[in-house]
Amino acid sequence: MAEGADVGATGVFVPIVDGRSLTFRAEADGFVDDETGSVWNLLGRAVAGPLVGSSLTAIPHVDTFWFAWSTFLPDTELLPSEG
Secondary structure, X not given: OOOOOOOOOOOOEEOEEOOEEOOEEEEOOEEEEOOOOOEEOOOXXXXXXXXXXXXXXXXXXXXXXXXXXXXXXXXXXXXXXXX
């Protein structure tokens, strides 16, 4: 593990705090919402700015590699991306 590459992690959240929709951009210190300039960590918690201490609602998700997924669910249908 010590020799392995850091491939990151993910979090999936509802981007709404107190009824206000937020949009985010990646920055060196985490994620910053465009509406208030608050800084958010990967756990969906505001760590700086006007919304410090606020938390986003997490959405359950699977964070896995395709080779692992396809081994256990080989009949998975892949759809083209919309981008």
